[in-house]
Amino acid sequence: MRDLKPWLALILRRPGRLLAGALLILLTLLAGMGLLALSGWFLTATAITGLMLAAGVQAYVNLYVPGGGIRLFAVTRTVARYAERVYNHDTVLRLLADIRIRLFTRLSASNTASRARLRGPEWLSRLTSDVDTLDTLYLRLLAPAGLAVLVTGVVVGGAWLLGDGELAAVLGGLLVLALILTTVLVSLRTQRLTLKRADDLDRVRTTVVEHLEGFGELTAAGRAGKHGARLCRLAGSVARDQATADQRIGWHLAGSGVLVNLAAVAALWFGLGLFNRDAMTGPVVVLLPLAVLGLAEIYSTLPDAFGRMGAMLGAARRLNRDCGSDTGSDSATSNHADKGIQTATDGAGTGDHAVILADVTVRFGAQPPLLKHYSLMVNAGDRLGVVGPSGSGKSSIADLIAGLQTATCGTVTAAPCAYLTQASVLFDDTLKSNLLIGNPQASDLDLWRILEAVAMADRFAALPRQLNTWMGAYGHQLSGGEARRIALARTLLSQRSLLVLDEPFTGVDDASRERIARAIDPWLDGKTVIALGHGPEALPGFDRIVRL
């Protein structure tokens, strides 16, 4: 439960909405129960009166109040149900956005190194499904459970008022038992099975991918069939766990149904007893069991939701683990957001030197170090080229300067920099928004000028939406070289005095490269530039070169 706490707190930050949504559900429920109970009351009352009338006894029953009530309940139930669904769906979408934003701020506060193991499409798709799992926490779990308790209380209270304590106690006992059966017990009995489901599925997925990647070898060794059977067994055992959980949920649902029905029977039994002693009128005797039967509606939604408790816990646990610690409140996060970067580049007061690497070693795990006792000093205003073959540690130097990586030993001091990473990262957004990331204050004119410099202006001037052209998966497709030039343009827009360009011209053909290298020169003026590449020809103009 501790794992769910931060998410519960997040959800509860919209108390007004949650309460309104819950009230709508309550209204729906009460109208449903009222409709049936009042109808039962009405029938019994009319039956008794009808018999008396037939026997010639003067009798009178008010038809208009219950008749109107029945119609009112019928309409209320429909309207409330509709309103409840619309309103609560809206709430779920809001909560989903809240959860995503919270996660994003948490992730932004973490540093790159701690996220290194979290890359890759599997992790990202897991993140999505985990978030989706959490978004139903309120609508499927909290609200129905809370309301079930409330409505049960109302019914038991009503039984006490209309009947006696004995009736209320028996009803209460049976219903509380049903409540426990559909909530606590279900979640306890399925938690173990559903908690590890996501992990089990991941394990099976890995094995399936291995099976497919090694399919040639397995076929050659005559083992494709046997190994395939192993996959089926693995998947089968996960499916069996799930089936077991589903079966338990099914039995709990059936059990709670039995209990609720038994409560209705008990209400009838005691009611008839009271009726015989003239302590209760006939119509009320019928009203109570029918109201109890109406409870079944909310009880029946509970086992399924609580059966997924384990999955929710698992999702929350993973998100807590992978997405950094909670930063508490959002107001604090905006200040914290870029902490991961800033801490490494604290010591900007380096005098004439823009960058000082002193005796730096970088190594990952047990592998030989990428950089060993490396020192580098770059004066402000210098243009330095760093060249070396792939794997020589170029990108590590760039990451160190940008503060994306910390040195295993040695010290790094560097001014805040604009860094063009080896991968060209463009967002699913407009060209303009993509460029403005480099400098939010840049005018459209600035943007066109920098696009001109990287020889992309003509390309976008020809498109109908120009700077507002949508990029990325849903938008305009760019080649690798074109994406590179946009990423370069974004970096050059930055006002920071230190530029780190890691392989700035990857995927750009030779002719364009020379043209662009000349054209961007004005943007490099007065800045310290460190450009890295596998050869000097792959770099813009430089004063000095270092080979690794």
Add this chain to the structure above:
Amino acid sequence: MVAGLATIIQMGLLATIVHRGIIDRVPPPDLLPWFLALIAVIVLRGFAQGLQASYAANCSRALRARVRRELNTSWRRSGPVGLREVSAGTLAREWLDHVEALHGYFARFLPQLALSAIVPLMILVVVFWLDWLAAIFLLLSAPLIPLFMALVGMGAEKLNQQHFEVIGRLSGQFLDKVRGLTTLQIFGQTASATDALRSRSNDYRRITMKTLRVAFLSSAVLEFFASVAIAVVAIYIGFGLLGYINYGPSPELTLFSGLFILLLAPEFFQPIRLLSQHYHDRAAALGAASELLARMDRLAPRPQPCLVSGAADAPASPDLIRATGVHLAYPHQPAVLDGLDLTIRLGQIVALTGPSGGGKSTLLHLLAGFIHPDQGELSVFGEPPGNRPFGWLSQSPFLVQGSWADNLRMTVPEASDVAIAAALRRVGLGPLLDSRPAGIHSTVSEGGVGLSGGQARRLSLARVFIADYDLVLLDEPTAGLDADSEVYVLEAMHQLAEAGKTLVFSTHHQALLTLADRILLVNNGEVRDA
């Protein structure tokens, strides 16, 4: 079904008890048999419901297992070459997630569909018997149940599509930002990205809610009919009991029949309401199923000419690899191999060379039995290719998450620890193995650091070493290797040759060409000795 029947009986008993207790003023103790019967029916109903859930869960599990087995079979039929056209991730997702998506349909939707056809009908029959006028009310309020379901279906379908599309878009936006988080951090733009995320979420929410408001109407209609039907039935019966209605069966209404009808009215609509809740299961399953079927269709191998190796004119010899008149062409392309006649003796070391795209890999795949010729005959040591286990080293080595031993036992499960260690040493992985605390039982990629390409290739070669194959096929065994690994691979292949294995490999590498007894030049559909 049983549960549905039990429900009807339960409601009947309930109505009987009320009638006898209140109208006939029978004291509760005298009604005890009725009460006991009622309790028995309630328990029976619960039991039937539990059994139904249990049975549905098991059926769906068995079905998913069968679909997975069939997918496996279709993978095997298609062979390693056919499978390579699709990414392993995609296939794995289909095998796992798409098959999982069938669950809801078979465990929830289908049983509910059957119930919503049967249970309302049973209830209608009972109500008709009690009071045909009330039955007509029920029938009218659910004008035609199929129409209802179509309405629900249309609404749910739209809702489903809209919902998932928006959720997909939103999570796309979110993932996009997470993916580029480092870039945002570099430029100090995480705060503004958060704002963008928030405002875009709100925009999407507004758009979705617009369509959802319409989509939810269909279920509201269902709700409305259900509520109104109960209300109308209740008021009709009430007036009938008072004797205000003298038409049709109304004067015969008693508290028993009236209450019975009233109790059955909500049950009449309940199955359809549940069905509409499970509707999204259907949409998800249909989408997944159509993709699975399309995949199986695409993986179905090209029709193979019925070829029996060892036809009369070319007797299959147990110590020869023999190809006679082998022809192979991919659709709309010139033949990769045309009229190939080739004999390779047991123990021969054959290098295939020639320009890339010339057909070297195709020839290796033919010998491996991964693909089949369009015409001609091919036999490997007297059997069709691929019949007997052989060694295969592909260009892309694969690793299993787990220990060194796990990696080697994947293809040779019976290998002993000693044999595994020896095989690894043979390909020069000895020093690396010694540096690991648990030897062959330590994980291959320790501390998240994987093997280099060359080390991985050598690990794959160790798989070949550990099994005693007569034939070893290697696709570019030294391509893209560092100098160190290259030496080990050469040495290992030399050892295989010494051991009398038949080796066939494609290569451009000079050192490997000198290792061969025979060099074949494969180009433009022709294979000739160089």
